[in-house]
Amino acid sequence: xxxxxxxxxxxxxxxxxxxxxxxxxxxxxxxxxxxxxxxxxxxxxxxxxxxxxxxxxxxxxxxxxxxxxxxxxxxxxxxxxxxxxxxxxxxxxxxxxxxxxxxxxxxxxxxxxxxxxxxxxxxxxxxxxxxxxxxxxxxxxxxxxxxxxxxxxxxxxxxxxxxxxxxxxxxxxxxxxxxxxxxxxxxxxxxxxxxxxxxxxxxxxxxxxxxxxxxxxxxxxxxxxxxxxxxxxxxxxxxxxxxxxxxxxxxxxxxxxxxxxxxxxxxxxxxxxxxxxxxxxxxxxxxxxxxxxxxxxxxxxxxxxxxxxxxxxxxxxxxxxxxxxxxxxxxxxxxxxxxxx
Numbered sequence: 001x002x003x004x005x006x007x008x009x010x011x012x013x014x015x016x017x018x019x020x021x022x023x024x025x026x027x028x029x030x031x032x033x034x035x036x037x038x039x040x041x042x043x044x045x046x047x048x049x050x051x052x053x054x055x056x057x058x059x060x061x062x063x064x065x066x067x068x069x070x071x072x073x074x075x076x077x078x079x080x081x082x083x084x085x086x087x088x089x090x091x092x093x094x095x096x097x098x099x100x101x102x103x104x105x106x107x108x109x110x111x112x113x114x115x116x117x118x119x120x121x122x123x124x125x126x127x128x129x130x131x132x133x134x135x136x137x138x139x140x141x142x143x144x145x146x147x148x149x150x151x152x153x154x155x156x157x158x159x160x161x162x163x164x165x166x167x168x169x170x171x172x173x174x175x176x177x178x179x180x181x182x183x184x185x186x187x188x189x190x191x192x193x194x195x196x197x198x199x200x201x202x203x204x205x206x207x208x209x210x211x212x213x214x215x216x217x218x219x220x221x222x223x224x225x226x227x228x229x230x231x232x233x234x235x236x237x238x239x240x241x242x243x244x245x246x247x248x249x250x251x252x253x254x255x256x257x258x259x260x261x262x263x264x265x266x267x268x269x270x271x272x273x274x275x276x277x278x279x280x281x282x283x284x285x286x287x288x289x290x291x292x293x294x295x296x297x298x299x300x301x302x303x304x305x306x307x308x309x310x311x312x313x314x315x316x317x318x319x320x321x322x323x324x325x326x327x328x329x330x331x332x333x334x335x336x337x338x339x340x341x
Contacts, residue, residue, distance in 0.1 A: 050298070050300075051157055051298065052145060052149070052156075052157055052158065052294045052295070052297050052298035053157060053158055053159075053160050053258065053294065053295060053298040054129070054157045054158075054159060054160065055159075055160055056159055056160065056161055056165040056166050056168070056169040057169060059129050059131075059157070059159040059166060060166065060169055060170075060171055062127050062129050062157075063084075063086070063129055063171070066126065067126060067127040067128060067129045068088070068120070068121045068122055068123065068126055068127070068128045068129070068181070068185065069084060069086050069087045069088065069128075069129050069131070070087065070088055070089075070090045070120060070128060070129070070130045070131070070144060071083045071084065071087040071088065071089050071090070071131050071132075071163065072089075072090055072091070072092065072130055072131065072132045072137075072140040072141050072143070072144045073089075073131070073132050073133050073137060073140065073163060074091075074133075074136075074137060074138070074140065081175050081177065082173050082174070082175055083163075083173070083174060083176075083177065084131065084163065084166055084167070084171050084172070084173060084174065085171070085172040085173065085174040085176075086174075087131070087174075087178075088120045088121055088178050088179065088180065088181055089177060089178065089179050090120055090144065090179075091140075092140055092143045092144060092147070092287055092290075094116060095107060095113060095116060095117075095144075095147055096285075100233070100285075100311050100315070101235070101308070101311045101312045101314070101315035102308065102311070102312060103285050103311055104284070104285030104286035104287070104307045104308050104309050104311055104312065105286070105307050105308050105312070106147060106150070106151070106307065110151075110189040110191070111189075113151060113189050114187060114188050114189045117148075117151070117153075117185065117187045117189075118184045118185045118186060118187055119180050119181065119184060120179070120180060120181055120185070121181030121183060121184065121185045122148070122153060122185040122187040123185035123186050123187055124153070124185075124186055124187050124188065126155070126185070127155040127156070127157065128145075128148055128153060128155065128156040128157070129156075129157055129158075129159060130144045130145050130148075130156065130157065130158045130159070131158070131159050131162050131163045131166060132158070132162050132163065133162055133163055133164070133256070134161065134162045134249075134252055134256030134257075135252075135254075135255070135256040137162075138287050138288055138291075139248060139287055139288045139290065139291025139292070140287060140291075141158040141159070141162060141291065142158055142290050142291025142292070142293070142294035142295065143286065143287045143290035143291060144156075144158075145157060145158045145290075145294045146195060146196075146290035146291075146293050146294050146305055147290070149192075149195055149294075150191060150192060150193075150194075150195055150196050151189045151190070151191055152188075152189055152190030152191060152192060153187060158291075158294060160257060160258050161255065161256055161257045162256055164255075164256065165256070165257070194304075195293055195297060195303065195304055195305060196304055196305055196306075196307060197280055197304040197305070197306050198306075198308070199306070199308050199312055199313060199316070199321070202217075202240075202280060202306055203320070203321060205280075206240070206241065206242065214274070214276055214277050214278060215277065215278050215279075215280065216244065216271070216272070216273045216277045216278070216279050216280070217240055217242055217243040217244070217279075217280045217281075217282070218243065218244055218245075218246050218271075218273075218279060218280070218281045218282075218289075218292065219239045219240065219243040219244070219245050219246075219282060219283070220246060220247060220248040220281055220282070220283050220288050220289050220292045221245075221247070221248075221283050221284065221288065221310075222247060223245060223247065223328060224328060225237070225239075225284070225310075226238075226239045226243075226245040226326075227239075227325065227326050227327065227328040228323075228325035228326065228328075229328075230314075232284045234284065234310045234311060234314040234315075235314045235315050236314040236318065236323050237314075237323065237325060238323030238324050238325040238326075239323060239324055239325075240282065240313065240323065240324075241322055241323075241324050243282075244271045244272075244273075246267065246268075246271060246292075248283070248288045248289070248291060248292050250267065251264055251267070251292070251295060258295065261299060264295075264299065265299070275300065275301065277301065277302070278302045278303075278304075279293075279296055279301055279302065279303040279304070280303075280304050280305075280306055281293050281296075281303060281304070281305055281306065282305075282306040282309040282310065282313075283309050283310065284309055284310050284311055285307075285308075285309050285310075285311050286305055286306065286307035286308065286309045289305050289306065289307075289309060290305045290307070292305075293305040
């Protein structure tokens with residue numbers, strides 16, 4: 001990947017962090033009621049690879065044509081006991097390494113990942129629609145879509161507005177909670193590196209900044225995290241040298257709908273990010289940044305998610321993997337607190 005210029009000097013260090021500090025790390029599994037799921041209809045519509053985000057009406061059409069429906073909301077969504085009819089509950093954790101500092105990284109065993117995805121109904125030739133709660137959540141739907149794309153499923157999409165948008169569109173709601181599909185899928189993992197970047201690849205790209213031309217590293221966390229606070233237990237605080245700050249929920253309105261394409265492009269332009277930029281996103285464990293990667297890729301950007309994110313980076317040697325801390329002066333704690341109730 002040809003990456004470009006961010007002013008940087010590199011050095012790092014650390015030790016593992018307690019995963020219980022990570023957002024949604026202690027999710028409880030809901031009961032399985034796979035028998036309640038409807039039969040899957042044949043020959044669903046084929047999506048193009050460029051579609052990562054779809055409108056509620058298009059999502060509804062895909063679901064009615066037999067797309068696999070995954071509900072990636074956190075345990076609060078489960079505990080409310082409602083989901084869309086036919087949905088399978090999933091968590092990002094069940095496909096990720098269990099312990100920090102690697103909790104943001106996907107499981108390494110492709111056979112295990114294939115089995116897990118087959119259990120929730122993912123098939124090679126069937127679209128996957130992923131829903132979550134954009135207002136209350138952490139971008140879990142975008143993380144799952146990023147994961148599926150990275151593992152080789154190129155017909156996976158998230159829904160603009162999430163669960164509530166589909167409810168408002170008239171999709172039937174059910175109290176039947178399932179964590180496995182009555183009809184297992186046949187998906188087999190076939191990984192691609194197109195939308196992911198590893199720690200040492202990012203470090204090398206930053207060190208070669210003078211040869212690079214147009215790379216942008218985006219820290220999508222809260223401002224307090226960017227400036228050095230560690231509310232989710234990272235071993236060190238701060239941000240990757242040269243990273244700009246763009247809080248991921250600043251791409252949403254109060255109802256959890258994505259801002260218009262023009263509004264998002266304007267926000268990026270404020271930070272000097274143009275359409276020809278190669279973008280790397282990170283957060284704490286690649287969840288929020290996975291969502292941003294999905295959104296930006298849908299808009300046509302070349303974007304990569306650093307899944308290890310700060311959990312991994314801050315646990316490494318401080319001289320090799322440096323962090324920059326800055327005082328949080330007059331800026332608010334959260335860029336858009338109304339979206340973090």
